Amino acid sequence: MKLRNTLKIAAFAMASMLAAAPASAILLTGWTGVGNSGTLGADGDVTLSPFGDSQYGYVTTAGGVNGVGLPGVGGTGSATDGSVITSPIFAAEAGDALEFYFNYVTSDGAGFADYAWARLLDADSNEIALLFTARTRDDGGDTVPGFGMPAPVASLTPGSTPIITDDEGGPDWSALGSDSGSCWSTGCGYTGWIQAAYNIGAAGNYRLEMGVVNWTDSDYDSGMAFDGATIGGQVIGEPTEVPAPAPLALLGLGLISLWLSRRNAR
Template structure:
């Protein structure tokens, strides 16, 4: 006689049926595809932005260098500093994926800027409801303007939103709730374009923050997608970038983005770097005069 196994359904003490519940899981993004607007790519770690704790050979980035307009999901106040609003930037977005309540998502971010002091470049990462396109959770924010006093991450980005009805705090836990330091270093990094190797104001701490873990637990079952981005503020000089990584990141899932070779095969910049540095210094002098005239 053939015996067929069927799932067990338990009875509670009250006699009510107790149905099996779904187990919480770690969300895998290994099969997700990504679409970029502006400047984005995959790159290997180097002395400025090293490989993340995931152990992946490559990680992703978005940069304001080569960015486009209209990519930010945030509208921020200028706080009367005399500077203009956000200008160009870039973002990258995943395709939709399903998640259950209590599932977890772990991401790694590293924010690097050559800007600051009133020119508030910022970065964001958010989880978006794929059905409504509303923000389901803020996963990461950073802002270059506060680097002098160490508040780069989260950088007071969300509480500067014009819409006061939106949440003004992160929903994810950064670095397991531990203090976030700042890995002050150089700014020589290819995604920063002509700003690579320079800093707008040495009173600010230009350079990378170091890798910061963002951990989020889903509050509701649904369909979602991810969006990471970075924006210039006030002008398009002195660029900023956001590196990102996660378990299972694969080159094949990123279409139409720049693929940077390993550092050992990158040709020496030579005259190009000197030219870029010269242009950056001219821009710095011009902008410093403009800022001084407003103060």
Template sequence: MSYKNCFVKKSTVLSSLIAAATLCFSAMASAAPTNVAGSLPGGWTGTGSYGTLGANGVVTASSSGGAYGWVSTSGGVGGASLPGVGGTTGSYVRSSAFSANAGDSLAFDFNYITSDGGRFADYAWARLLSSDLTQSQVLFTIRTTPDGNDLIGASGLGKSANSANVSIIGDEPVWSPLGADSGECFDDGCGYTGWINTRFDIADAGEYILEFGVSSWDDVSYHSGLAFDGITVGGRSLIPGQVPEPASLALLGLGFAGLLACGRRRRIA
């Protein structure tokens, strides 16, 4: 094969390779989570104000390094609160149903962010629901106390599987899901927890739905939110990572193979 012909073929293969790479990255971009309120992983549902977001303000990227889910009282709706606990307005999201065995470990990262403190502190929670949406277990509740300490399983906010205290990083938190209250603070207790990894053992085998929520307390002023990510059940992810489509990967592989083959022919010639 002549050098000219090989160059032409090599250029054609390179063009195909670039086109394949463009297709591949376009597919990744279209599949990636967005920052638009209301977006959720496939199969998830939500009420109120929720979405997915990358590193933003005081909330860094989580341990997974990708986008995380969030709920916020900013844009929340009435009645979105824990049964028997109450609240004014709030938001929650629910995963698609998943199967779990007795003893399976449920693990995830969370970060509680609040601009509301003092005696009006908001609260957030995570709980397991049965497939018929009846409550199976409250995993945790979290709010700031008037002295500024975050407390998981705060008194009057339901049963918790983890009663450890979590220190809050005092701040006037800047985080876009807080809406107009981003960068604001009412009284002591504003700030964020930073990403915290927590783990629970599922007691009984069955079909479950995981819920994350946040609710205002006695008022609707000064907002709070909960970020969450890295959710696994028995080591299986509930939010599979986005990967290039197999067809695009195969096309990239063929392109590289063509370049190598053309190079070999040139050396032989």
């Protein structure tokens, strides 16, 4: 009897342990992209994010396409090529916290400074909120919002977002392609990981969009890394149901159940 109870407890503990297994690294399952986007691990000047994943997502102008800039945003000049990635639809209640980390990286600057952004969209891809834009400044000030850009509606931690320069030249990050390690002018570098947070105003279905675009020309690329996108604490795009246990764990539970059934049959 004692052994049987012990095995029951062990089976329950095994099932609980499997159910509590931590989420895997960001895979961008269900996200849709235009241009160049994907996932990377710690790479050059871009470390892993504070969220704790073993990789992060990114968008970059290297290998981007035309027509992805924000209409009416950017000041004198025009957007050229860039990339956008959009999350799958997620449901949110009024007051739910939308949170994620980002790290803006650029090899451009001066009058040709590129920009990145994050937007909250509805299920039909209409803009609900321009959460922030990131762009360098000649005076070394904050990249959010950067020069000629709208103020963010998301709150940022830390609140100060200056570019971190690389003493050896431009930022080292493979997502910049052949421009990794290059720099056009004042403003090249990266922000480091910054957390953005925004409270949803009304219950509904939404999408999260990340984008980056070259400005005026297509030289000297820029990009943005992102990670830890959650709504109300739930990872966006991650199933809410408990994932199926691993095959070996299922085998172990099956053997325990078989032993108990044979004992009860005697």
